[in-house]
Amino acid sequence: MIDALPLSVTLPLLGALAVTVSPAHARGLGLLAAVLTAASGVAVTAAVWSDGVLRADLGGWGVPLGIALEADGLSAAFLAMANVVALAISVYAGGYFKQETAQHFWPLWLLLWSALNGLFLATDLFNLYVTLELLGLSAAALGALTGTREAVAANLRYLLVGLLGSMSYLLGVALVYAAYGVLDIGLVAEAIAPGPVAWTAMALMIGGLILKAALFPMHFWLPPAHANAPAPVSAALSALVCKAAFYLVLRLWLDVFAPVLNEAAANLLGMLGAAAVVWGSWRALRAERLKLLAAYSTVAQVGYLFIAFPLLAATPPGLARDNLLAAVVLLALTHGFAKAGFFLAAGMVQKTAGHDRIDDLGGAAQALPAATFAIGLAGVALIGLPPSGTFLAKWMMLEQAMILGHWWWLVVMMIGTLLAAAYIFRVLSRAFNREPAPYRFVNDARTELPALLLGLIATFGLGIAAQPLWVLLEQGGFG
Amino acid sequence: MTDQLLYAQLLYGGSGIILVLLGLWSFLVHAPLLRKLIAINVMGAGVFLILVAIAYRGIDTPPDPIPHALVLTGIVVAVSATALALAFGKRLDQDAEPE
Numbered sequence: 343m344i345d346a347l348p349l350s351v352t353l354p355l356l357g358a359l360a361v362t363v364s365p366a367h368a369r370g371l372g373l374l375a376a377v378l379t380a381a382s383g384v385a386v387t388a389a390v391w392s393d394g395v396l397r398a399d400l401g402g403w404g405v406p407l408g409i410a411l412e413a414d415g416l417s418a419a420f421l422a423m424a425n426v427v428a429l430a431i432s433v434y435a436g437g438y439f440k441q442e443t444a445q446h447f448w449p450l451w452l453l454l455w456s457a458l459n460g461l462f463l464a465t466d467l468f469n470l471y472v473t474l475e476l477l478g479l480s481a482a483a484l485g486a487l488t489g490t491r492e493a494v495a496a497n498l499r500y501l502l503v504g505l506l507g508s509m510s511y512l513l514g515v516a517l518v519y520a521a522y523g524v525l526d527i528g529l530v531a532e533a534i535a536p537g538p539v540a541w542t543a544m545a546l547m548i549g550g551l552i553l554k555a556a557l558f559p560m561h562f563w564l565p566p567a568h569a570n571a572p573a574p575v576s577a578a579l580s581a582l583v584c585k586a587a588f589y590l591v592l593r594l595w596l597d598v599f600a601p602v603l604n605e606a607a608a609n610l611l612g613m614l615g616a617a618a619v620v621w622g623s624w625r626a627l628r629a630e631r632l633k634l635l636a637a638y639s640t641v642a643q644v645g646y647l648f649i650a651f652p653l654l655a656a657t658p659p660g661l662a663r664d665n666l667l668a669a670v671v672l673l674a675l676t677h678g679f680a681k682a683g684f685f686l687a688a689g690m691v692q693k694t695a696g697h698d699r700i701d702d703l704g705g706a707a708q709a710l711p712a713a714t715f716a717i718g719l720a721g722v723a724l725i726g727l728p729p730s731g732t733f734l735a736k737w738m739m740l741e742q743a744m745i746l747g748h749w750w751w752l753v754v755m756m757i758g759t760l761l762a763a764a765y766i767f768r769v770l771s772r773a774f775n776r777e778p779a780p781y782r783f784v785n786d787a788r789t790e791l792p793a794l795l796l797g798l799i800a801t802f803g804l805g806i807a808a809q810p811l812w813v814l815l816e817q818g819g820f821g
Numbered sequence: 822m823t824d825q826l827l828y829a830q831l832l833y834g835g836s837g838i839i840l841v842l843l844g845l846w847s848f849l850v851h852a853p854l855l856r857k858l859i860a861i862n863v864m865g866a867g868v869f870l871i872l873v874a875i876a877y878r879g880i881d882t883p884p885d886p887i888p889h890a891l892v893l894t895g896i897v898v899a900v901s902a903t904a905l906a907l908a909f910g911k912r913l914d915q916d917a918e919p920e
Binding site: 407468471472475478479482483486489491494495497498501502505506508509512513515516519520525 | 834841845848854857858861864865868871872875887888891894895898901902905906909910912913916
C-alpha cells in the first residue's frame with residue numbers, strides 16, 4: 343500500500359510542477375491535483391481515526407537524522423479541516439480566476455497547500471521552520487496576485503513581518519539544538535528541563551509564531567494583507583495560514599515545552615488574546631468594507647484561541663483538560679470553515695456588485711441569495727450561536743473559566759460575542775435592504791456552493807457532530 | 822583543549838548574537854525597504870553563525886554535520902525570501918514612477 347502520509351505533501355508539489363510545465367491547462371491540472379491532495383489528506387485522518395498514530399520515515403532514515411512525518415489526533419484534525427477547506431477554495435478558484443491569473447494562482451496555491459500539509463505532519467523543529475517559510479513565501483506571493491499597489495505594499499509588509507517571525511523561531515531552534523543536541527519533537531520533549539535556555543528558546547519560538555498568527559498587538563499586518571488579496575486567497579490566508587501558526591504554538595506548548603511552562607507565560611498569551619478579541623471585534627464593527635470586516639474578525643477569533651492557554655495551564659490533567667483542549671481545536675476548526683465560507687461569499691458579492699462597501703450592499707439578498715445565505719451561516723458560526731461548533735467550544739471554555747473562578751475571561755468572551763453579533767447583523771441588515779423576491783437562489787453554482795457548504799459545515803456539521811473530534815484527539819501525542 | 826573549544830564557541834556564538842541584535846535593531850528602526858532587507862539578512866547571518874559555532878567540536882574532531890545542513894537550508898530560504906521582497910519592492914517603484 344502506498345503511504346498516504348508522504349502523498350499529502352508530494353501530491354500538491356507534483357501538481358504545482360505540472361501546472362508550471364503546462365500553464366495552458368492550469369485549471370484542469372490544478373483541480374485534479376486539488377482533488378487528489380484533499381483525498382490523501384482525508385485518508386490520513388481516516389487512518390489515524392481507525393488505527394491510531396501514523397508515522398513515515400522518508401527514505402528509511404530514522405531519527406535523529408531522517409525526515410519523518412507523523413500524524414496524531416491533533417495534526418489529523420487540522421489536516422482534515424485544511425484539506426476540505428482547501429478543496430472548496432480550489433473549486434471556487436476554478437470559476438473565479440480568468441485564464442491569465444489562473445496561471446499564476448495555481449502553482450503558488452498548490453505550493454502553499456504542500457507547505458501546509460507538511461507543517462501539520464512534520465515532527466522535527468527544523469522541518470517545521472522550512473514549511474513555515476514556504477507557507478509564508480507562497481502566502482505573500484498569492485496575496486499580491488491582484489498586483490494593485492495596496493496589495494503589493496500590504497503583502498511586502500506581511501512578508502517582512504513573517505521573515506522576522508521565522509528568524510526568531512529559527513534562533514529558538516538553534517538554542518534548543520545547542521542545549522539538547524536533538525530536533526525531533528519527541529526527543530526534545532524528553533530532554534527538555536526548566537532553565538534559562540529552555541525559557542529563552544520558548545519565548546523566541548512562540549514569540550515568532552504569534553507574530554505569524556497575528557495575535558494582538560502583532561496583528562497590524564493582517565487586515566490590509568487579507569482584505570486586499572483576491573477572495574480565494576483571503577479565505578486561505580485567514581482560515582488556514584493563521585491556523586497553521588496557531589497549530590504550531592499549540593503543538594509546541596503541549597508537546598515540547600510542557601515541562602517548562604509557567605502560568606505567567608500562559609496569562610500573558612491569554613491577556614493578548616483578550617485584547618485581540620475586544621479590539622478586533624470593535625474594528626470589525628467599524629469596518630466599512632466587507633472583506634476588512636472579515637479580516638478584523640479573524641484578529642478577534644485568533645484572540646479566543648489564545649484565551650485557552652491560561653485556562654489550559656490552570657486546569658489539572660484529566661477529563662476537564664481533555665475537553666478544554668478539544669474545545670479549542672473545535673473553535674479553530676469551526677473558524678477555519680466559517681471564515682473561508684465568509685470570504686468566498688464576500689468575494690462573490692464583490693465580484694457581482696463591483697465593490698464590497700457594507701453600506702451599499704442593499705439588494706444583495708435578492709441578487710445573490712445563496713452568497714448572502716452563506717454569509718449568514720458563516721456569521722452564525724462566527725458569533726457562536728447554537729448549533730455551531732463555536733457555540734459548543736465557547737460554552738466549554740466559559741464553563742471551565744467559571745469552574746476555575748477566572749471570571750474575567752468570561753467577561754471578555756461575552757463582549758466579543760456581542761460585538762460579533764453586532765457586526766454580522768450589521769452586514770445582514772444592509773443586505774436585506776430591499777423588497778423584491780429573489781430571481782434565482784443559486785447564480786453561479788461553482789463559486790457559490792463551496793461557500794455555502796463551508797458555512798453549513800461550520801454551523802451544523804461541527805456543532806451537531808463534534809463527537810468524532812474527541813475520538814480523534816485521543817490518538818496520543820508525539821513522542 | 823576544552824578551554825580552546827569553549828573560547829571559540831563563545832567568540833563565534835557571541836558574535837552571532839550581536840549580529841542578530843544589530844539586525845533586529847536596524848530592522849525595527851529603519852523604514853526603507855532595502856535597509857530592512859539588509860537588516861533581516863544580517864540577522865539571518867547572525868543565526869547561521871550561532872549554528873556554525875554550535876557545530877564546532879574542537880580542532881581535532883570533525884564538526885557536527887546537522888547544524889551545517891540547517892545553515893545551508895536556511896541560506897536557500899533567506900535568498901528566496903529576499904528575492905521575493907525585492908520583486909515586490911521593484912513593483913512598488915514601477916508603480917510610483919508615473920506620478
